[in-house]
Amino acid sequence: MKHRLSRRHTLALIGGASAAFVPGGIRAFAGQEDFAALGEDVKAEFKWAWDHYVDRAWGQDEINPVSGTSRSFFIEGQTLGLSLVEALGTLWIMELDEEFQAGIDWVKSNLNFDIDAHSQTFETNIRLVGGLVSAHLASGDPVILEKAKDLADRLMKAFDASPHGLPYRYVNLRTGAVRDPETNLAEIGTYAAEFGVLGQLVGDDRYYAAAKRAMKHALDRRSSLGLMAANIHAETGEFISRNASVDVYADSFYEYLWDSWDLFGDAEMKTWAEECVDSIIRHQGKRYEGLIWYPMVDYETGEVTGPSQTVLGAYLAGLMGQVGRKAEGDDFLATYTTMQERFTIIPESTDVRTATPRGLRTGLRPEYADACLNLWQGDRNERYRELTAIHWRNMKATSKAQYGFTSLADISTRPMGQGDNCPGYWWSEQMKYYYLMFAKPRRVDLDRLALSTEASILRGYVR
Template identity: 25%
Template sequence: VLLSIRTTISMVFRKLPGVSASGMGLRLSQKFVFLLFLSGLVTLCFGALFFLPDSVRLKRIFLSKTESQPVTVGSDNDLRDHLKKGAKDMEHLRGITSAKGETSTKLKSLSRKPSITNEAKADEKVVGGEALEDLTMSRSKTESSSKDEKVTSSSNQRANTDTSFDYNKFKKCLLKPPLGIEHGKSSHPQTLHRRDKVKEMMKFAWDNYKSFAWGKNELRPLTKNGHIGNMFGGLRGASIVDSLDTLYIMGLIDEYNDAKEWVETSLDLNSNGEASLFEVNIRYVGGLLSAYYLTGEEMFKRKVLELGEKLLPAFNTPTGIPRGVINLGSGTSWSWGWASAGSSILAEFGTLHLEFVHLSELSNNPIYTEKVMNIRRLLNKIEKPHGLYPNFLSPVSGNWVQHHVSIGGLGDSFYEYLIKSYLMSDKTDEEAKNMYYSALEAIEANLVQKSPGGLTYMAEWRGGILDHKMGHLACFSGGMVGIGADDGAPEKRQHFLDLAAEITHTCHESYTTKLGPEAFRFDGGAEATATRLSDRYYILRPEVIESYMYMWRLTHDPKYREWGWEAVEALEQHCRVEAGFSGIRDVYAQTVSHDNMQQSFFLSETLKYLYLLFSDDDLLPLEDWVFNTEAHPLPVIQNNTTTLAGPLFLGLC
C-alpha cells in the first residue's frame, strides 16, 4: 500500500511544472496541493478498508480484539424486509418484537418479557434523550470475538467440563425432598380436585402439542400445526424443554420420558441463527438445569453446558455487558434493531445471574459467574437517576441511553433476579441484597402510586414524568416484594407484606373477566382498566398467578386460591379450544377471538404456578428452591464461599 502511494505521488508531481520527482523545492501552494491530495488518498484507502462489505478480515488486523465494532448490515430496504419477516416470526416473543417493538396492533400479541409497544416507542421520541427509531433502524452488529478468542474460550471451557459435581451429595444438601412427602398432595378434597384439574389441563395442552407440533417451538391450536419463529436462533422444541420440569413435578412420567428422549436424540445445539440471549437462557438453559437438578439425568447436564458455552461470545463487548442477539453458530452478537443507539436491555442482561452461577457450579468453571459479576460491578459504579435503573444501557460506553424506568416490560426480571440471587446464595450474597433493597426504596419513592379508588400500582417513569400505566408483566412484583419481606429491615417486614398484598390485589382487579389485559391504566378516571384497544389482549401470561402462588405460601390467605381458581375457570371458558389453549385478542369482548398460539411459557409457568398454588408447601419448598423468571426451579446454594470481589465461585455444600 505504501509503495503504491509513493509511486502515485511521484507520478502526480512529475506533472506539476517546476517540481522534481523527489518533491523537493515545492512552493507553498504546491505543498498545500500535495497535502490535500495525500489526505484524500489516505481517507479513500482506509475508508475502503473499513466499510467495504468484504473487509471484515482486514478490519480484524487493525481493530483491538477487546473491542466490538458496529458495522452496518445491508441496505435500508434489505433491512426493512428482513425485520418485517422477523416480526412475523416472533409472534410469541416475551416482549421484544424482535426480549424474551410491535409493528401493528395484530403483533401486540407477540410480546413477552421484556415488552415494548408502539406507544412506548412514541413516548421515547419525546422523553429521555436519544429516540427509539422504528423497526427499520439499522441494527448494530458486532464481530463479538476473534477466532483466537473463541478457541481460547472453548479450550478453557472444555478443560473444566470434567467436573466432580456429586449429584448424590447435592441431594443430601436439600433440607426437604423436592417433591414433598406425597408429591404435595393436599388432604383437602376441594383443593385436590382443583389441582387434578390443572394437571388435566397440562396433559391436554401437552398431548395436542405432541400431536400437531412435535419438535416445533410452539403449537398453533386453531390451525393444528407448529410454530418455529426465529427467536431461538434455530433451536427447536422450546415447549418440550420448557415443559420438562412441569411434567416431572405433576407426575406425568410417560410424557416426561417422551420429552427427555426428544432432548437426548433431537435437540440440536449446533444451530446457526439469530437467537435472543435472554430467551435462550431463561427457557433452554433454565429448563435443562432444572431438569438435571430434579432428576439427576447426566444428559441434561451435558446439553446445558454445551449450550452455555455458546452464549459466552455475547459478552465480548467493551464493557462486558452482553448484546441482546447472538448467532449460536458463529458467536457473532449485536443489539436489537429497535433498541435505541444499539443499547442492551436491563431485563435481558440483568436476567442471567441465577442460571450462570449454576453453569459455573456444574462446569467447575468460574467464567460464567465472572461474567454476571462484571455486570454487577458496572451497575454499581454508574450513577442512577433518583436511584432508579433505566431500561437501556450502552454495551460500548456503559452509560444509560434513556431514562425510561419500568417494573414491567424491559426492566421487570432484573429486580426479580436481585432478590432471588440473594435467596439462592443461602442469604449470603450481601451485594445482591443491598442492590435490591436500594432499588425497592427508589421504586417506592418514585413509582408506587395510589389510585383515587385506593388501588396501589407501579407507574412507569420517563425522565421524571410518570405514566400511570401498569403492565401485566409488572404483576409479578407482588410475589417479588413478598418473598423479600423477611430479609429487609425487620421493622419493615409487615410493610413489605402489605405492599405485596396491595399490588397483587390491584392485579386481581384488572382481571375483570377473570383474565387480565396486557396493560391497564389509572388516568382519565380509569381504574385498572385497559382503555386502549391495543392493550386488551391476553396471551396466557403467568405473572398474576405467580403472585397468587407466592402470596399463598407466605400468608395462606384462602383468597389467593380462590382467585387462582377463577383464573382456571376463565382459561377453560375463553382459551381452551379443540386442540390446545390459545391467547385471546380482547379480554372485554363478548365474542372471543383467539390468537392461535399456545405459548411455551403457558406450560412452563402458568400451569406450574397454578399446580403449586393447589399443592402443599412441601412441593418444591422455597427453603430449597428459587424459580427463575421462566418458573424453572433452581436449588439454593448452601454454605457458599465468597471472595473479596463477591461470590465468584460458589460450591454446593
Template identity: 30%
Template structure:
C-alpha cells in the first residue's frame, strides 16, 4: 500500500516538472519578442528597442560577438527571417521584361558570417559613422517594408480589386468624393511605381494588365482635377518613365486631355472640379466664394511639363505656364501667397496663408519644377522669394525651442501646424543646396524635422495627429478631437527620407523605423490591410477602416527609399511629384 502511494507521488512530481517546462516553452513562444515574422502575422512593438532584433547591433553598438550564445541566437533569428521571407514564391522577372526591367533586391547573407566592427551606431542619434548606407540592418528593414507593401497590395487585390481604395476591416471597396464615386482603380494606378521600385514584378504585371485592359477614365460624377493629376496622371507617367511601356503614356494622355476643359477660364486658373460627362466645371462650395485653391492649381506643372516633353504636344506645358506667369505678376498683401484665387475675376480670396492644407504643394512645385528643368528661372525666383517671406512671417519658435510654421489669417498668426506641412523639412532641405544661405535653410529643415518627430513621439501610438498646436503649455500636440486622427499620411516620413539623403545622419532612419513599427502595431489589419486611426493619443484607438491609396504611393515608398541605397532613385536624375511619383529630370 505504501509503495502504491509512493508511485502516485512520483507520478505527480513528474507531471509537475513536465508542466513547468511546458509553461516555460509556451511563455517563450508567445511572450518573447518575435518581431521578424515577415509573413505579417505578428505586430511590431513600438516600445521595444530596435537593437533587440538586429544581429549586428548590440548594446552600445558592440554587436553580439562577445557571447557565443547570443551569436547562436542571432544566427537562428536570421535563419527565421530568411525562411519567412522565402515562404512566398520567389520573385521572377517575366519574359516581357523589356517592357518593365526589374531586378529584385537579393536577400542579404548572414551578417555574422561577414561582420565588420561598427562604431557610433548604438543609439541612432548621430551620423552613420562606421556604417555603410546599405548595411545588414537597413536591408532587413527594407525587407520588412517590402512585406508591408505586399500585404497592403494583396489585401486590396483580394477584397477590392478595381475599386479606388480598400476598407480593410469591412473587406470591401471604398471611394471618396475626390474620385467621383466611380471605380477607377486609384490604388492600382497610385501604387504601381512603388511595386516597380521594390522589384515586385508579378504584382506589377497584374496591375499593368488591369491598366491596359480595364482602366477607364469615365467618372459618372464630379472629380477633383488636382487629385486625378497627382495620383493618376503622375502615377502613370512615373510608370512610363521607369518602364518605357507605352501603355502608361497613352493612358496618361487620355486623362490629361479630359482635364483640359477645367483650364478654360478668363485667367487660365483652372477650376477644381470637373464633370467628365456634362463638361461642367466648378469650385468647392466652401472655398472662399467660388475660388480655386493655391495648392491645387499650383500642383500641375511637373506632370504637364513632362507630358509635353514625351508627346511633343505643347498644349500641356502652355496651360501650366500660363498659371505660373499669371500669379507671378499679382500683388500680395503681407508679401505671402493667399490660399484662394478666383479663376474668373483673378482676385485673391480670403487672406489665409498656410504651408499645410490649401497651400503646401504650390511651394513644392516651384522648387521641383526648377529641379526638373533648370531653365525654368521663374519657378526658382518665385520659390526663393516665397521661402524668404514665409521664413520671415510664418516661421516661429516655441518656448521650449521647437521650430514650426504657423498659419496666417487676416494678418494674424495661428500657432498651428498641419501634418501636411511637415513635408517642408524635406523641401527646404532639398532646396538648401541651391539657396543663398545653405546653412540657414538646412538648419530650418532639420528643426522642422525634429518638431514633426516630436509630434509623433508625444502620442501614445507614436503616430502623429492631423494637426498640432503651440499654445499655452501645449507644444506639438493637440487637444482638439477633430485633429487627433492619423490617416496613414506620409509627410513626416518624407522629410526623414530627404534629410537622410542630405545628411546621412542615421537618426532619420531610426525615426522612420519607429514610424514603421507604429504602423504595424496600430494600423495593421492582419487579414485586411492597413487602416487609419481616430485618436493617436489613445493606444487602443478606434480605426477609420480606410487604406488610402497614398499609403502605397507615398508612405511605403518613402520608407523603402529611406532604407535603400541612393542609387535606387538618384535625386540628381529624378524628381518626386507631390504623390511621390518619380519623374525624370529633363534639363
C-alpha cells in the first residue's frame, strides 16, 4: 500500500518550500520551528522503520519497503547486514539502546567476511568498515573493532595489487583477487577517514598511508588549472577521461582531503583541499539563469563537457563552508534550495542550462541535508535547520511506504510514484543529519563531531 498524499497536502508542501527559499544566500532564522519536536518526530519515524526492518529483513542488506521484501547489495544472494551496520550509529545517538545492542549482537554472531566473491572496494569501506569503526567507538566492544580490521585487511589487497597503490574497484574478500582497474577519484580516494581512525585504534599507520598515497597520485596529475579528471586507471596510473567532476565519480575524494585535516591534523591534506576547492570555484562554476552550477568540464581547458549536475553535488556547498569559502557555499546551496522549491524533491540529475530534471527517479538522497549540517556547524545560523526541516517533511510526505521509506520512481506525479527500495545509507545519513540538527542529542558533542562521507561518526561520541 503506497502512502498517498492529497492534492491539498502536496500543494502545501510545494508552497512551504517556496516560502522558505531566499535567492542568493541565507537569511536570518525566522524562529517558527519547534526543533525539539522535529527531533522527536525523526526518532519516532526511524524507530517505526527499524521495527519493519527487524520484522521483514533482519540481517539483510536492504529492505524493499513497498513489498516488504529484501535484497542483497554487495554480493548477489549474500548478505553482509548493510542496513543493520549502517544504522548502528544512528540507533546509538537516538538512545535506542535495546535495538542498538541487538544489532551489535547480530554483528558479533553472524557477520563474516570470509566470502569467495568480489565486493566493491569503495562501497565496502565507506559502508561497512566505517559503520563498524563507528559502532566500536559507540559501544567499546573489541569484537566489533576486530571485524573492522579484518575487513580493512581484505580491502588492502586491492591497493597492494596496483603498482601505483590505486585500489582496484573490486576485490575478492577471501582470495584477494582483484578486477576492474578502470576506476575513478571517489573509488580511489575515499578511505583516509575510516582507515585513519582504524589505524589509530589498532596502532597501525599502514591504512592511512595507503589511503593518502592513492590520493596523492591523482593530485600530482592535476592540470595547470588545478583540476583532475574524474576517471583513472589503477594499472597505468593515468587519467582515462578528460572530465573534471565534483559529483559523480569524484565527490568524496574532495571531502576526504578536508576530513584528513580535521581528524588527523594533516596539514598537507588541508592545503590540497583548499587548492582543489579554489580551482573548482574558479574553473568549474558556471551561472545559468541566475543559478550557480558546477558541471563537468575538461580538466585542462575548463570547457563544459556535460551540462548536468546530480543531487550528489550538494555536498560541495558544505565543503566550501568548511574550507573557508562560505559565500560560495551559500550560493551553491541556494541552487539546490531552488530545486527543492520547484520540485519538492530535488531531482536526481538536472540539466543546468534549463534547471529541469533529466530523469524522474530519485534514491532518497541525503546530500542537501549534509550540506546544511556542515554549514550550520560553521556558524550555527538556524536558517540551515529551517531548510533541513523542509527537506525532512518533504521526504516523509513522499517516501513513506507500508514497511519503511522508499526511493521514488516518479517525482513529477502527484502523489509521487514510489519505487521499492530503502538504500542502506538512509539509515546512516539523512536520518542522522536530521536528528543531529533538530534534537541536539546528548550522546554527541556537536563541537567535536566528525562524520565520514557515509555519516559514520568517527569523532564526537559522548559516552
